[in-house]
Amino acid sequence: MRFLQNLGKKTDEELLQLIRDGNKEAFSVLYSRYSIKLYNFFLRMLDKDHGKAEDFTHDLFLKIIENPFLFDMNRRFDTWVFHIAYNICKNEYRKMAVRNEYQQGPGKDLPVITEAGNDRSDVLKFSEALDHHLQLLDERHKMVFLLRYQQEISIREIAEILDCPEGTVKSRLFTAIKRLSKKLSVFDPKIN
């Protein structure tokens, strides 16, 4: 138990070093730190598909187990792990695009959100609307928005994750915020 407490104080990078040596407890600690974050991220990125989110979270941790040596110890672990998550999502989007093209359908039907009333306490409706409009955002904007406000990662680190300049991240973020604010303005009493 004390051993686990000591592991809890270790940084992600130190834990990964222990995982390299086959330390299962270190892996459990790292899993408890990131599993929910990654699962939530996948959930949002993949249109609330719980099954896929679970599978991808599992696959990502499996990659950590199988190739812990691929991690560059000079980098930050969270940046690295979200970079892998981003690549997984990108591949999935590509597959989905091919599937949609093949089926020639209109894509996934999204629930229609009716305009909210003036009652701002209707949090549930705001959440639904946010989910709905986040899904409507294109993946680049959605990704940046989620990394910044769901995962609370800095702009510089997001740029590192997405492999693009900070300026690009900022403009994507601003576009995402503006689009969402236009759609969600019905929930803001000041705008109504």
Add this chain to the structure above:
Amino acid sequence: MEDSFFDKMPGLQKLLETKSFSELTAKEKDEVLIAIGQDEYDACHAVITESKVHFAKEQKELVPDPAILRNLLKKMESRRSRQNPVLLMLQKLFTFRMPVYQPAFVLAFFAVLLFVQGNRKHETIRYLAMTDTVYFEKQIPAAIPPGNQSIHPPDAPAVNTVKTTSYKHSHSAAGTDTTGHSPNDQYIKNAYQKIQLAALLKRGHPAFDDSALMKFLVVAN
């Protein structure tokens, strides 16, 4: 154009995330209003704060499936059991990362070392040839010229005329003899060595004693 507002005004993003329009100072308000209107600012601020609250709440409600962790730990265990320790060590070795400047320095050092080594002149060892002139006397039977026969009585023995011959003896400084090995040469060499030995003995050289001289003389003759 509006997409680059965050770039043009680096503080805007931070302000949007932290303050509503009413909370801004007069100076901040002026700066913000250059980029976006008040309503727009408030709408953006609301989206950010509400989204943060929503995401945080959502994250709290999620519970990871313990089966996933169990499965992963099982895989980790099985992977570890079938892993070759030598392979593991090699993997560690070849995936060891270091800053680029470190190997660059090492390479540069070896390059300089090779350059210096390549430009160094190779000094060949040359042995100085010392030349001595040895004079020795050799008694040879004098040939009686036909015209002089009347001078000497017929029973008189032939006069031994001493003829002096010079011989240049070369030897290397390292002591390696470079003279030829014809029988005549060998004879001259032996004579020369005899003289040298005798001289050394006369001077009372400690390295030589009678036995050594005798041994030499036996061998030489």
